[in-house]
Amino acid sequence: MPKNNTSPAPSLHQVKSADDTEISFERSGQGPTVVLVAQALSDLRDNRRLGALLADSCTVVNYDRRGRGNSGDAGAWSVAREVEDIEALVDAHGGTAVLFGASSGAVLALDAATALSEKIVGLIAYEPPVIVDDRRTPVPRDLAERLEELLRDGRASDAVREFNRVALGAPALMIWAMRAMVGPWRTMVAMAPTTVYDTRLCMGLQDGKPLSTDRWKALRAPSLVLVGSKSEPFMQSGTRELAALTDAGHETIDGAHHATPMMKPAALIPALRSFLSAAQA
Template sequence: MRHVTSADGTSIALHTVGDGPAVVIVNGALSTARDAGLIARAFADAGLRAVTYDRRARGDSGDAPIAAPEREVEDLAAVIAASGDDVAVVGHSSGAILALYAAGEGVPMSRLFLSEPPFRFGEDDPAADLAVRLQALIDDGRPGDAVVLFQREAVGLPEAFIEQFRNSPAFEQVAALARSTVYDTLLTQRTSTPSAAMRDVRMPVTILRGSETMPILVAAASRLAEEMPAAEFLEVPESVAHRMDPEATARIVAARVR
């Protein structure tokens, strides 16, 4: 592990495995670089140099008093700059939204892979005050309640699943990432519908979607492909339940990056 310094001085932790062309992996909500370990290893086995990082307010990365999507764009830019030239980016879930948002803001990347980005295109968006309510729970010392609120209103998970997860041993670890829900909420609110700058990015784009995933993600991937006609669209049968299959994804990325 090493750290890079983002534009606002925040320390961002990153990990590198493998040799070859660099690919930065941007995780989704309530996850850390550790959660992308299997994917990073599969990328390395496919001849790539996989770079994973803790998005701010997660894991070994720092944070700032005021959450804003711009800070996460700066974080990704710092990670890419530290990873060499001609860096490709693979984003999953909200990480895919962040990656496309950063590309639209001019962050340099050679290729972009978007795995199941949860764009809503202005339909059934979470309440406008969700980020404020999440921050209030965190400030009140109730990170677990913030995670539950995020899962319920931002993700739309069934109550039975939320309750089962809250009673699991993994919940305490995820609760430690509660502050990151504010960042994800602000990001997805700002980019519910991809901007013209996001849709018109210049680098090659591949949109990835598993064959068995949530209906909202199926609809989002299909609509994004329609609005980005120059992008390649691929269904990945091996990826199920909103998870990238490591080996299948590595094959797809390696074939296009190398």
């Protein structure tokens, strides 16, 4: 997963989460706050280009999720801890925010918007990786345990490979190409424990069955679910079902695919600006 470092890096800041874990973030721009929630095996560098495009009209908070980059990783992981991290960031920037999350980051953003209903005033979810039918092989329920075993055995590189192969559905040739990019691969291996976090975060959403209404039934924030026109069929059906379940808008971004927020974020900007304008109004 190549890192996007072409935009100048804003200054780095820290905020303490509820369990005293230090969460690092970059802040740029002025205006209503938008918090960028990164996808699996990514740190804040991957969202810098997107953040730079939004910073002319928003205060963009781009952070390292716990266990990544310069953020800490204290105690046992849980979804609640990651939601508390987002709450600390929102509280440090006026107490309300719009969330943008991609892939597993979109799942976390959905959870945070549901839990923090008074503080999250809008939600944009780009391709949360839900599997609701037979268009893709379900993710095995024991994947997190398999990844933990590899990590206990000191096989972090193998854990990253297995996560890419099983959870992300990456073909062998793609994984070989990723491993050939030594720097980016080492960065992902350093974040290998977070593969367990994202696997557990998405558990119950990737079984190839219709989604339950329970997880996000308390979601109140205006929401938009996005999918790329070039993304896999399971993403098309999954995002449509999710949007219907959460009473969210649904939009297809022409020419986009799963990596577009990192690789070509300008393609998302018209949809994001339209939603943010409505949320601000």
